[in-house]
Amino acid sequence: MPALDxxxxxxxxxxxxxxIPSVSGDEGVxxxxxxxxxxxxxxxxxxxxGDTIVARTDLGRAQRIVIAGHIDTVPINGNMPxxxxxxxxRAHLWGRGTVDMKAGVAVQLKLAAxxxxxxxxxxxxxxxxxxxxxxxxGLNRLSASRPDLFAADFAILGExxxxxxxGGCNGNLxxxxxxxxxxxxxxxxxxxENAIHKAAPxxxxxxxxxxxxxxxxxxxxxxxxxxxxxxxxxxxxxVPDLCEVEVNYRFAPSRSVERATQHVRDxxxxxxxxxVDLAAGARPGLDAPLAQEFVAAVGAxxxxxxxxxxxxxxxxxxxxxxxxxxxxxxLAHHDEERVxxxxxxxxxxxxxxxxxxx
Amino acid sequence: MPALDxxxxxxxxxxxxxxIPSVSGDEGVxxxxxxxxxxxxxxxxxxxxGDTIVARTDLGRAQRIVIAGHIDTVPINGNMPxxxxxxxxRAHLWGRGTVDMKAGVAVQLKLAAxxxxxxxxxxxxxxxxxxxxxxxxGLNRLSASRPDLFAADFAILGExxxxxxxGGCNGNLxxxxxxxxxxxxxxxxxxxENAIHKAAPxxxxxxxxxxxxxxxxxxxxxxxxxxxxxxxxxxxxxVPDLCEVEVNYRFAPSRSVERATQHVRDxxxxxxxxxVDLAAGARPGLDAPLAQEFVAAVGAxxxxxxxxxxxxxxxxxxxxxxxxxxxxxxLAHHDEERVxxxxxxxxxxxxxxxxxxx
Numbered sequence: 001m002p003a004l005d006x007x008x009x010x011x012x013x014x015x016x017x018x019x020i021p022s023v024s025g026d027e028g029v030x031x032x033x034x035x036x037x038x039x040x041x042x043x044x045x046x047x048x049x050g051d052t053i054v055a056r057t058d059l060g061r062a063q064r065i066v067i068a069g070h071i072d073t074v075p076i077n078g079n080m081p082x083x084x085x086x087x088x089x090r091a092h093l094w095g096r097g098t099v100d101m102k103a104g105v106a107v108q109l110k111l112a113a114x115x116x117x118x119x120x121x122x123x124x125x126x127x128x129x130x131x132x133x134x135x136x137x138g139l140n141r142l143s144a145s146r147p148d149l150f151a152a153d154f155a156i157l158g159e160x161x162x163x164x165x166x167g168g169c170n171g172n173l174x175x176x177x178x179x180x181x182x183x184x185x186x187x188x189x190x191x192x193e194n195a196i197h198k199a200a201p202x203x204x205x206x207x208x209x210x211x212x213x214x215x216x217x218x219x220x221x222x223x224x225x226x227x228x229x230x231x232x233x234x235x236x237x238x239v240p241d242l243c244e245v246e247v248n249y250r251f252a253p254s255r256s257v258e259r260a261t262q263h264v265r266d267x268x269x270x271x272x273x274x275x276v277d278l279a280a281g282a283r284p285g286l287d288a289p290l291a292q293e294f295v296a297a298v299g300a301x302x303x304x305x306x307x308x309x310x311x312x313x314x315x316x317x318x319x320x321x322x323x324x325x326x327x328x329x330x331l332a333h334h335d336e337e338r339v340x341x342x343x344x345x346x347x348x349x350x351x352x353x354x355x356x357x358x
Numbered sequence: 359m360p361a362l363d364x365x366x367x368x369x370x371x372x373x374x375x376x377x378i379p380s381v382s383g384d385e386g387v388x389x390x391x392x393x394x395x396x397x398x399x400x401x402x403x404x405x406x407x408g409d410t411i412v413a414r415t416d417l418g419r420a421q422r423i424v425i426a427g428h429i430d431t432v433p434i435n436g437n438m439p440x441x442x443x444x445x446x447x448r449a450h451l452w453g454r455g456t457v458d459m460k461a462g463v464a465v466q467l468k469l470a471a472x473x474x475x476x477x478x479x480x481x482x483x484x485x486x487x488x489x490x491x492x493x494x495x496g497l498n499r500l501s502a503s504r505p506d507l508f509a510a511d512f513a514i515l516g517e518x519x520x521x522x523x524x525g526g527c528n529g530n531l532x533x534x535x536x537x538x539x540x541x542x543x544x545x546x547x548x549x550x551e552n553a554i555h556k557a558a559p560x561x562x563x564x565x566x567x568x569x570x571x572x573x574x575x576x577x578x579x580x581x582x583x584x585x586x587x588x589x590x591x592x593x594x595x596x597v598p599d600l601c602e603v604e605v606n607y608r609f610a611p612s613r614s615v616e617r618a619t620q621h622v623r624d625x626x627x628x629x630x631x632x633x634v635d636l637a638a639g640a641r642p643g644l645d646a647p648l649a650q651e652f653v654a655a656v657g658a659x660x661x662x663x664x665x666x667x668x669x670x671x672x673x674x675x676x677x678x679x680x681x682x683x684x685x686x687x688x689l690a691h692h693d694e695e696r697v698x699x700x701x702x703x704x705x706x707x708x709x710x711x712x713x714x715x716x
Contacts, residue, residue, distance in 0.1 A: 074593050077541070100543070131595060170545060174594055183435070185458070185691040186606045187528060187665030189569075189582040192692075196585035196603070200561035207555040211547075224547040227554035229591025230601060235432050236532055236586050236635070237489065237606060238691050243588065245554070248544045248595060277594065307545030333543040333596050334550075 001029065004037040006113035010348045011093065011341050013106035017071075018097045019081045024072040024136075027051040027128040031071065034109065034126055043116045044124070047149070051128035052138035054149055055112055057121050063290065064121040066150065066319065067351075068139065068310065069105040069158040070130030073097040074333045085338060094338035099327030103339045104158025107326070107348045111355070118355045120290075123149060130310065134279050139310050143317065154290035155314040156351075160327030163343045163350070165295050165302045167284030167322055168315075170221055172308035173249040173260050174228070174277040177202050177268045183234065183241040192239035196232045199243040203227065205267055206247065214252035217284045219304035221252040225267065246276075250308065253281030282312040288320035297354035298324070307332070324350070359387065362395040364471035368706045369451065369699050371464035375429075376455045377439045382430040382494075385409040385486040389429065392467065392484055401474045402482070405507070409486035410496035412507055413470055415479050421648065422479040422509065424677070425709075426497065426668065427463040427516040428488030431455040432691045443696060452696040457685030461697045462516025465684070465706045469713070476713045478648075481507060488668065492637055497668050501675065512648035513672040514709075517665070518685030521701045521708070522658045525642030525680050526673075528579055530666035531607040531618050532586070532635040535560050535626045541592065541599040550597035554590045557601040561585065563625055564605065572610035575642045577662035579610040583625065604634075608666065611639030640670040646678035655712035656682065665690070682708070 002020055004013070022030040031051035039046050044055040051071070073096050082095035093103070105126060112124045127138030134140055143150055159166075179199045184192025211223040225247060232243030247268075251260040257280050265273050285291065286302055295302055305311070305323050314321035326343035360378055362371070380388040389409035397404050402413040409429070431454050440453035451461070463484060470482045485496030492498055501508055517524075537557045542550025569581040583605060590601030605626075609618045615638050623631050643649060644660050653660055663669070663681050672679035684701035 074596055077592075131593065133594065172545075172595075183691060183693055185665060185687065186582065186584045186586055187530075187608050188688050188690070189584045189608075190580070191688045194564070194584055196588050197561060197565040199588075200558065200565040203555060203558035203561055206552070207558040222548070224544065226544045226547045226552055226597055227590075228544055228594055228596060228598065230554050230557075230588050231591075232585075233587025233589075233604065234435075235489065235691075236491070236604065237530075238432055238586060239584055240586065241693075246591065246594065250545050250547075307543060329543070330546050330549045332546070333541060333593075335541055335599075 001032050001036065004033050006037050006109055010107045010110045010344050013110055014093055014098065014103045014344055015082050017102045017106055018095050021076060021080060022072050023075050024129050024132045027072050031128065038112060041113055044112065049142050049145060050138060052142055053126045055124040057118065059121050061121040063153045064123060065290065066123045066125060066152045066155040067108055068125035068127065068155065069101055069108050071105055071126050072128055072131050073100065074131050077335050079335055079337060091341040092338040093341060096337055098339040099160045099337045100332035101159055101325055103327055103344045104160065104325035107344060107351065108158055110348065111351055115355055119357060123152060133277055139313055143313065150317050150319065152319050154288060155319050155321035157309055157311050157321060157323050158325035159309045159323040160325050160329045160332055161305065161323045162328050163326055163346045164300045165298055165322050165324050166305035167219055167286045167302045168253050168282045169305040169307060169309045169311050170223065170250040170252060171255065171257060171260055171281035172279045173251065173264060173275060175247050175264050175273050175275045177245045177247060178272040179243045181239065181241045184239045186237045186239050189239050194239050195241050195243040199245055202245050202268060202271060209267065214254055216252055216254045219284050221304045222306050223252055224250045251281065253283045279308055280312055280316065281308065282315035285315060285320040291320050291322060294354055297357060298350045359390050359394065362391050364395050364467055368465045368468045368702050371468055372451055372456065372461045372702055373440050375460045375464055376453050379434060379438060380430050381433050382487050382490045385430050389486065396470060399471055402470065407500050407503060408496060410500055411484045413482040415476065417479050419479040421511045422481060423648065424481045424483060424510045424513040425466055426483035426485065426513065427459055427466050429463055429484050430486055430489050431458065432489050435693050437693055437695060449699040450696040451699060454695060456697040457518045457695045458690035459517055459683055461685055461702045462518065462683035465702060465709065466516055468706065469709055473713055477715060481510060492635055497671055501671065508675050508677065510677050512646060513677050513679035515667055515669050515679060515681045516683035517667045517681040518683050518687045518690055519681045520686050521684055521704045523653050523656055523660045523680050523682050524663035525577060525644045525660045526574065526611050526640045527663040527665060527667045527669050528581065528608040528610060529613065529615060529618055529639035530637045531609065531622060531633060533605050533622050533631050533633045535603045535605060536630040537601045539597065539599045542597045544595045544597050547597050552597050553599050553601040557603055560603050560626060560629060567625065572612055574610055574612045577642050579662045580664050581610055582608045609639065611641045637666055638670055638674065639666065640673035643673060643678040649678050649680060652712055655715060656708045
């Protein structure tokens with residue numbers, strides 16, 4: 001097991017944990033390393049569930065906040081290990097996970113180790129399976145088994161937000177759109193019906209789709225509808241009887257899950273649609289007193305969060321939550337994922353300043 | 359290993375070998391059973407190459423013919439084991455392989471065992487991997503390692519032809535049509551390019567395509583262009599950077615492989631096209647003297663063969679070849695694949711009559 005040095009700079013710590021691969025489902029090695037390093041700290045109570053690590057201060061403060069980050073990444077695509085990179089005269093750390101979201105996790109690990117006397121009690125959460133189906137998500141699992149750990153006045157997720165405070169998040173729906181045909185030998189295709197050919201209008205509607213931009217509580221959310229997978233086919237000489245297009249709809253937090261579902265069914269009217277994953281968005285939630293104090297301390301104009309993040313999970317539990325982390329969310333999941341080094345330092349400074357203020 | 363009783367009726371023998379699964383790549387058990395049963399016959403010299411079995415008479419006849427059949431099938435899809443079925447008052451045997459082409463193989467096995475004194479020398483060939491890439495094909499492999507075994511004046515393939523003589527065959531081309539994009543997080547799709555959406559025109563062209571019908575030496579060949587596979591996608595929240603559509607083009611034997619390739623490139627102009635499998639068709643070849651004698655003995659009007667079959671392989675080696683076997687080729691690879699029992703008996707009678715005539 002690689003050892004983590006929590007006294008290193010947050011930049012070096014980012015590099016170290018990015019170089020430990022942790023694609024969803026394969027977080028064990030990194031979770032072990034975190035548990036080992038955090039378990040040595042006397043001021044934290046540590047709890048583990050699967051590959052999720054929870055560490056809590058218990059100082060009897062009047063208020064408690066949760067600070068959380070996921071430790072998994074999307075699949076590696078030639079972008080590991082990390083590299084140092086200068087871009088327009090600015091130092092960057094390049095590689096899978098640098099943006100989404102190991103730089104944020106590195107800052108959290110460092111502050112968890114160093115802040116022995118914060119102004120509020122803190123529950124740190126580092127969790128698995130954020131990049132895949134909601135039912136596998138470590139926070140989801142933990143909220144069912146240990147809801148008591150989620151009792152808090154405010155939550156901060158370290159999701160990439162360019163070091164700005166991003167409020168709320170879009171909702172997230174995945175559905176399978178299916179076309180059916182009749183199998184036949186491809187040499188006599190006219191006795192079959194080609195399910196892949198029948199999917200032509202499904203792809204055409206996706207290609208023509210123009211997503212909305214929706215203002216919610218003063219923040220403008222941008223939607224999106226994308227095919228994320230397609231599959232069909234039996235053998236090289238068989239007219240296929242099934243084609244499946246998996247689509248992903250990101251919808252503004254003002255749209256309910258019911259209306260989002262209906263919208264997808266409307267877009268693919270005439271086709272079989274099965275919703276396989278569905279999560280409500282979260283309204284910005286910036287009117288909570290702790291949220292306002294936090295925004296003031298960090299000193300930034302709040303923006304909307306486009307991507308679904310686990311702030312929605314806290315929001316659903318009645319805990320106001322915002323995103324605050326280093327890295328440009330536009331580069332999340334990108335092959336050229338990279339984080340400006342100064343943003344890591346800034347986020348560390350912002351969080352430290354607020355958590356140690358009196 | 360299941361034992362084959364070659365003294366059973368050709369119908370019972372069909373049932374027996376259909377109930378031994380032999381999807382391409384998994385022919386070993388059936389090949390073992392055939393080798394064991396055929397190896398007991400004193401009048402045949404038996405040779406094995408991989409899962410291909412060759413058995414030859416050596417009677418010093420002036421002429422030699424090849425009679426061949428493949429022993430593999432396309433994947434099983436809930437259509438195994440076989441069932442007896444009555445349809446419009448006619449007895450059928452239903453299940454994977456009954457049409458393509460174990461009924462033909464069963465007839466061949468029975469005749470190989472019983473015809474100890476045929477009018478011509480016979481080279482029987484039962485071979486593997488017909489339903490997949492050409493380079494895996496057992497006949498292809500054998501023609502490279504033992505070209506001497508292919509020396510013959512005429513060849514009969516037992517491919518399903520409704521008990522009629524079908525001449526020549528269409529050519530066969532498989533190609534991958536690729537679209538490329540840029541990966542991104544699906545919550546911020548506007549910074550990526552969706553490769554699956556870009557495949558919309560590929561599917562539209564396939565759906566709109568109208569295949570030709572082409573007369574060659576008096577027989578009319580019907581062409582076809584079909585998607586046989588489609589795939590694309592990285593993860594449920596990633597805009598994919600690659601989509602691949604595998605297409606299968608069946609073209610009349612009057613069209614060269616070069617012109618067939620150009621046609622596919624023209625249809626998908628503007629897209630990346632990679633040809634992955636390409637086999638010329640075969641002209642009918644019914645002017646060979648043995649072919650004319652055979653057609654006269656069987657007493658049927660020759661028809662065109664739509665599907666590519668290994669007659670093209672013999673044709674390329676200078677051996678005229680026809681298809682003659684039980685089963686409706688329209689039902690090959692179909693989930694409801696089934697052969698009329700009387701066609702099995704008829705084909706056995708036709709082959710036996712010609713091979714024992716003086």
